Amino acid sequence: MSHFDPGSFRDPASRVVLRNGAVERLLTTQGRDDWEALAASGLLEAWKGRLVATELGEDLTLVHERMPFWTYPYEWSFGMLKRAALFHLELNQAALASGLDLKDATPYNIQFRGREPIFVDLGSFRPYRPGEPWIGYGQFCRLFLYPLLIQAYSGIAFQPLLRGDLDGIDPETANAMLKGQKLRPGVALDVTMQARAQRRVDAERDVRHELSSAGFKPEMIAANQKRLHGVISRLEWKPETSAWSGYAQCDHVASQRQAKTEFVESVLRDRPRSLVWDLGANDGHFSRLAASHADLVLAADADQLVIDRLYRDLVENGPDNILPLVFDLSNPSPGLGWRGRERQRLEDRGKPDLILLLAVIHHLVVAGNLPLSEVMDWLASLRSEIIFEWVPPNDPLAKRLAINKRANEIHGDYNEASLRALLASNFAVQTEKAWEGRILFHVLPR
Amino acid sequence: MIFAYIDPGTGSLLVQALLGGIAGLAVYLKTTGRRLFRRTPKVETETPADI
Secondary structure (H helix, E strand, C coil), X not given: CEEECCCCCCCCXXXXXXXXXXXXXXXXXXXXXXXXHHHHHCHHHHCECCECCEEECCCCEEEECCCCCCXXXXXXXXXXXXXXXXXXXXXXXXXXXXXEEECCCCHHHEEEECCEEEECCHHHEEECCCCCCCCCHHHHHHHHHHHHHHHHHHCCCCHHHHHHCCCCCCHHHHHHHCCCCCCCCCHHHHHHHHHHHHHHCCCCCCHHHHHHHCCCCHHHHHHHHHHHHHHHHCCCCCCCCXXXXXXXXXXXXXXXHHXXXXXXXXXXXHCCEEEEEEECCCCCHHHHHHHCCEEEEEEEECCHHHHHHHHHHHHHHCCCCEEEEECCCCCCCCCECHHHCCXXXXXXXXXXXXXXXXXXXXXXXXXXXXXXXXXXHHHHHCCCEEEEEECXXXXXXXXXXXXXXXXXXXXXXXXXXXXXXXXXXXXXXEEEEEEXXXXXXXXXXX | CCCXXXXXXXXXXXXXXXXXXXXXXXXXXXXXXXXXXXXCCCCCCCCHHHC
8 A cells, every 4th residue: 555645745745655554655766866975975874863764775775774653843842942943054154065955944844753853855965056045944944943943932833833834933923923022032033034025025036046146155054053052052941830730749649649650550461462542641640650661652732831841851860752742632733734744743743552541531521521432432442442530520630720611511420420421432451440539440352 | 535726826926025035025916006105296286376
């Protein structure tokens, strides 16, 4: 079985095909010439492990290593997008030094393997043509620089902006969002000047050609990229607290952790898993447990601050097989782009062997007003083993979430009897353990 | 696999022109129809005698 990757169609020189689980890139003769230039440049060896592992297949194809799990920049934390931006600049500089250029500059060409960024679009390399400016600069600004500047300087989260427009933030919008920040590094030139130049340019003129004739040099690109690397390196986003950032220090969490840890470990020890989803991961305590028994753990949380802290901690202390993700279960990433298929829903990017859903259910049914039957139906559709924590309506924390709601504003199926009926019809309960009114379940799909 | 082939924003090219020094500046001025020193048109000043 083979089909074109629905997110790969823009580049006339190469296109990705998924063939029986393998990832192949079909090249035109132009694409092959570009690949040969890349292969001869020495970049593949020098950047081994940071470029997607690739072999030359038959009939103008490249065979790529398969990424364990695909994520998008609107699911990354500030630190992850910043790392990806610096990584892109470093790679582009190395390419320039080897006589190559990158034809685009998008974070969608970067994937995180655990905490490490990997560049996946080898079709983006091509020989540098003398006189060419940095073609990807505008795209770099819209998808890397502006989101980072806006979050660092104005405190506006970039994830909804990137999810809202796959082309990123245009210079005019960025300029408006950075009003009052004109004197800070990167704003005057990369945002305001660019917005102004875009407005003023004479559409009839071929600026690319004119620049080339004026003697544009690759050293100018290198200088620009070095400057941007400096600007981005110094960007920080470190708010003190968020809704969930003090969670691990809460009394109830500390007292419950020991019991939960034992339960989760006993399931994990049973056999190794390939992919684990830890939904509502917070500080990543259970993701870390799972990481010693799995190839990859997706640590997802709706709170970008806890995910950013987790990412920074992973960079410093490891392990390298946890992939942090800013993800709100009640407002998940949809299918986006051309025909709604360029970017996929989480569920369409790979099924987990095991899902951890600990202390999450009351947020979905109370705060998110989802019927319990809907949540269980969604979980059942994933056909995965689950460790699930039941938090009853009379739990102090469930009550706290419901404080501004009347009883009839929460769905009637939020009770243990409904839960057991829903579990019985979709899952086989392996073990359960109750304490302080909460219940931990280990279930298998039926 | 994701790929995004781009149409370079002209504004972004012009910023690079500015970063590129004198020759680039010339391109910037040429393509935006700007002049560095524009002669200010003389405005006839009204004198009380004209009223």
